[in-house]
Amino acid sequence: MSPLPATGKSRPSRSRRSSRPSGDDRELAILTTAERLLDERPLSEISIDDLARGAGISRPTFYFYFPSKDAVLLTLVERVAAEADSISGIAAIPPGEGGPATHWRHAIDAYFQTFRAHRAVTLAIAQAGATNSEVRALWSTVLGHWIQRTSEAIQFERARGAAPDGVPADELATVLNLMNERALLATYSGEPPAVSEDHVVDVLLQVWLTSIYQTTTPPAFGEEER
Known part of the structure; x- marks a missing residue:
């Protein structure tokens, strides 16, 4: 399991020899x-x-x-989500290199890899969310953030003529993210029906590309202007 990233400002020690943790x-x-x-x-x-x-x-x-162990879980959720966000690149469309398919694969794989590295936290979120309103509210906020970023990326692709108009971008983004959430959770838990870890990103990517572009080979950035 990957170590959690430290956040917040470090506090200076009173002594360089001090062994007391900050x-x-x-x-x-x-x-x-x-x-x-x-x-x-x-x-x-x-x-x-x-x-x-x-x-x-x-x-x-x-x-x-922490006021409770539930508060510990909430902080874990925030940290893992932030870790995934930091490497997803979904807000930076178009990316510096590669076409749309490369971009979306990177974004989907970022979340797959991060939450797999923190599998125990991921499964705890699902379990606690059934009874803990704070966990549900936080996860709703996290998911809403991803949906907004996805919607903005879809609108960008439609505006440049790479993706056809269709259902509202925010609704398409909602369905795609909810699909990812359920599919990845099933994969992490290993409870059938589930897609194997080796194939789940490929399967999700194909559904995303087909839903957004109606093809699995969307035009490269700038190609639609030629």
């Missing part, structure tokens, strides 16, 4: 412990004491950083 280090230790434990058992079976002990802190210290 606040950011403690927070990251809690998050890393939570992700490791989620790989072993569901959130409902993980206690605050488990998280504190794994992070090398006391239970009272834990509460200085």
Whole structure:
């Protein structure tokens, strides 16, 4: 499982020899412990004491950083989503290199690879979302962000004449992202019916290209102007 990216400003130590972890280090230790434990058992079976002990802190210290273990999961969700966003490139259409198919493959694969690397967190989101309104609300916001970015990219492609007009871009973007969410979750969980990890990006890409361009070989950037 990939390590979580550290966020926030680092805090200077009082002494170069100090072995006491900073606040950011403690927070990251809690998050890393939570992700490791989620790989072993569901959130409902993980206690605050488990998280504190794994992070090398006391239970009272834990509460200085998080009000609950649900808050830990919410932070994990935000970090994993931000990690996927940082490498997706979906907001940068047209990209610096490659055509539309290359661009969309990169975007889809970015989310596939990131959430697969944090598979335990991904599955915990789905489980917690069934009963936790905060998790549902956060995931709705994350998904809404992806839908908006996808919609803007579709509109760009339509405006340059590469993609035909059709159903509203925001509605098409919604369906495509919801499809990705369900298909990838099934792949990560390994519960049939599911597409194998080796093929899921290829399958999703074909559906995206066909839905947006009505072909799997859309014109390259600038080609439509010739």
